[in-house]
Amino acid sequence: MREVVAAVQDPELPVVTIEQLGILRDVRVDDGGHVTVDITPTYSGCPAMDAIRADIESALAEYGIHSVDVLTVLAPAWTTDWITPDGRAALQDHGIAPPGPAAHGTVTALTLSVRCPHCGSPDTRELSRFGSTACKALWVCRSCQEPFDHMKAL
Incomplete structure (x- = not known):
């Protein structure tokens, strides 16, 4: 599942994926097939987070996965080192x-x-x-x- 989520493009910088930008933190799949995705905004209040969340849900839905939670993780804060x-x-x-x-x-x-x-x-x-x-x-x-x-x- 990580590969599917990792391929989602950043809506403000569509030349990079959310993984390349360091926004994607973790993807977990439980025994029932529920997917939980952790993302970190590039800065607090980033307006692109809603679009990123929707794009992740859409990408997973294309693979038949509809039980998804996309969580915003603020700590540690995103850094350009990522x-x-x-x-x-x-x-x-x-x-x-x-x-x-x-x-x-x-x-x-x-x-x-x-x-x-x-x-x-x-x-x-x-x-x-x-x-x-x-x-x-x-x-x-x-x-x-x-x-x-x-x-x-x-």
Whole structure:
């Protein structure tokens, strides 16, 4: 069952699956065939969670599974460290600069420059802290002049 759920695309970033993004935490099947799926939002209040829940239920229904609970698990909180290497590559390949490593403990990570996903130049600047979704910021490359989303490190 995990393979079915893992293939569900993120509705805001359809170039990655919920597994690649690190949203999918666990899939359990009990002896009676009831499926329980644990997901963690990228941030508290993420508006995509209802769509993700519906997409998981729909994907399982296609396989004849209708007894499903999709639970939101908030602890531990999602971190960009949970994005898989192939998820990072998919973001990069589709013009979204993947985040760097998340800050942990008392260390504060500063994003001084983000490499342009189009031309690779580090000569970029942030246009807006908020991009097409709340988990992304809008940047522009000074070399190729192309705007791009940068997924915020959490």
